[in-house]
Amino acid sequence: MTVRVGIIGVGVMGADHARKIDGSISGAEVSAVADFDTDRAKTVAAELKASDVVADGFELIADDSVDAIVVASHDSTHAELVHAALAAGKPVLCEKPLAPTAVECREIIAAQGDRNLITVGFMRRFDPAYNELKRAAAPERIGDTLVAHCVSRNVVAGPGDSAATITNSAIHELDIMPWLLGSPITEVSWHAGRTSKHSGIRQDPQIMLLRTESDVLMTVELFVGARYGYDTRCEIVGEEGVASFAVPAHVIVDRDLKRSIEYPLDWVPRYAEAYRLELQEWVDSIEQNRPSTLADADAGLRAGLVADALVESMNDGGRTVVVEY
Numbered sequence: 001m002t003v004r005v006g007i008i009g010v011g012v013m014g015a016d017h018a019r020k021i022d023g024s025i026s027g028a029e030v031s032a033v034a035d036f037d038t039d040r041a042k043t044v045a046a047e048l049k050a051s052d053v054v055a056d057g058f059e060l061i062a063d064d065s066v067d068a069i070v071v072a073s074h075d076s077t078h079a080e081l082v083h084a085a086l087a088a089g090k091p092v093l094c095e096k097p098l099a100p101t102a103v104e105c106r107e108i109i110a111a112q113g114d115r116n117l118i119t120v121g122f123m124r125r126f127d128p129a130y131n132e133l134k135r136a137a138a139p140e141r142i143g144d145t146l147v148a149h150c151v152s153r154n155v156v157a158g159p160g161d162s163a164a165t166i167t168n169s170a171i172h173e174l175d176i177m178p179w180l181l182g183s184p185i186t187e188v189s190w191h192a193g194r195t196s197k198h199s200g201i202r203q204d205p206q207i208m209l210l211r212t213e214s215d216v217l218m219t220v221e222l223f224v225g226a227r228y229g230y231d232t233r234c235e236i237v238g239e240e241g242v243a244s245f246a247v248p249a250h251v252i253v254d255r256d257l258k259r260s261i262e263y264p265l266d267w268v269p270r271y272a273e274a275y276r277l278e279l280q281e282w283v284d285s286i287e288q289n290r291p292s293t294l295a296d297a298d299a300g301l302r303a304g305l306v307a308d309a310l311v312e313s314m315n316d317g318g319r320t321v322v323v324e325y
Contacts, residue, residue, distance in 0.1 A: 004031035006066035008057035009073030095121040098300030105301040119294035127274035136243035143239030151233035153226035183214035190314040229263020
């Protein structure tokens, strides 16, 4: 069986998914693409082995040549497109966030019922570095975790305001850190000082404090217009030692009395293997008619609830907000 996948939204993320499915994923092919920018959709379709360009996401979902859907369009469109996929009875991999608010996530879960059709693109769960960090931070290696520090920096911010930094960027930390530490986030607060001259309408950077049910305190720095490169850092501090990511490159260059590394321009090369493993598992689960090991809709809701609490804190002077699950 070949799973025929339709891609909705072929910007950087959707186009990368389309290329991986056609070139690196066994048991699948891209059969249709849709994007509000028709020329962009035609350009991506022309690269692929065999895919049609359809007018919009809803037409793609209804297309009989599509067995499963990847939603990689703007965050604001996710909820209605996932609802349409559920109505069509087709598996859907929705890029984060599942929906812009937790209320919309709950509505999606209610519509799904007992079907296992929804997965969420929290690809860091498949990243080899995060999996190695999880093993390295085990209590038998560094003792019980006391605190954790996360940093996520982009070269240039995409469109959006300060809340979008939380719901679109920090949402990855809001999923991966409970997964990494084995404990849900129970309270949050949002903080900011000076903002970058490049920040536009959003506060950049932002600092978030998160506390888990196991009483681990986390700092999260989001700097989406950091200019120098794409950079993800994570450090777990235990009672007996510390585990953290190594330098963000496989190669160091020594020349002219200097040592240097290169940063990627965006997240695509940093998480290329994570995306490949995630997509392969998604396709395999559809082919084998079994639940996948990807994040499910409930995980999307949990991250959404934490994001909502952070937005509430941001809008109320950094007040500590309890996450209500």
